[in-house]
Amino acid sequence: MKKAFLSTKRSYKIIRNHVVTGFIFLMPVLIAIAVLGKFWNQLLALGKKVSRFLYIDTVLGAAGDAIIAVILLLLFCVIAGFLVKLSIFKRMSDWLDEKLARFIPGYNDLRKETEKNIGVAPKAPKEEVFATCMIQTQGYWMPAYLIDVADNGDATVFIPMAPTYSTGQVAIISENSYKKLQIDSKALNEYLVKFGKGIAIA
Missing domain, CATH: 2.30.30 (SH3 type barrels.)
Incomplete structure (x- = not known):
């Protein structure tokens, strides 16, 4: 009976540890997906308005909204890329990163990994050898x-x-x-x- 109890207790601890570890691993991913999903919905709504204004919806239908949304996203990224080079916007970007890192678990790791994958991660200073x-x-x-x-x-x-x-x-x-x-x-x-x-x- 005691062995069975210890075995059950050990199994419970193993399962609990896996649940906690999996939760910690998935939480940043789920939050990132939720944030990106909400952002995409807003962008899609804006794309729909632009599509109607340019009468693209009459030619491409619903697909036109998505195409315009992607074009707007790329345009926003280009504009942001130029603005972030200015010191005032660089400070704003750093401030925003700090706030996001405080409220979104794993944000810094996700940002660093993204920068590494697209090849814009800052190079580490070369270690001096003595x-x-x-x-x-x-x-x-x-x-x-x-x-x-x-x-x-x-x-x-x-x-x-x-x-x-x-x-x-x-x-x-x-x-x-x-x-x-x-x-x-x-x-x-x-x-x-x-x-x-x-x-x-x-």
């Missing part, structure tokens, strides 16, 4: 980026914090208090992510 070294301090050695070496041998180093390696401190050390490593900062970062595992034999 030489590396081990510095001696208080009786033990610490890995660091070797930023610069002066004529007298003193070195400017950046001591990254594990596991993020993007934060740390800058120090100037004497020639005898560091030794160079055979790896660059990019390789060192891979060790830091793993809290330094394997760096002793690098």
Whole structure:
């Protein structure tokens, strides 16, 4: 009886976890579909008016409304593309993105994925690569980026914090208090992510 109860409880947890995970996954998609559907209905209504005004509906019928709606959508996109290059409209666009991200779960991810798919995603800045070294301090050695070496041998180093390696401190050390490593900062970062595992034999 106890085994059956535990099995039922375990099955319930698995199903519950799948339901929650599926809901979280589908929610941004469903919201996006609902928003786009409402926008399309408004655009279709506008296309219907324009179609009647140009008497296109008498030739193409209901299909004319959809054709005009698509043309209007493309026209709006072209106009918005020009306007967003102006600083005032760029600020408005950023403000609108911030508001949408607050009310629509997954909006930022959906926007980034869309930008990536159409090839307009901003390029990530190129990561600068430095030489590396081990510095001696208080009786033990610490890995660091070797930023610069002066004529007298003193070195400017950046001591990254594990596991993020993007934060740390800058120090100037004497020639005898560091030794160079055979790896660059990019390789060192891979060790830091793993809290330094394997760096002793690098």
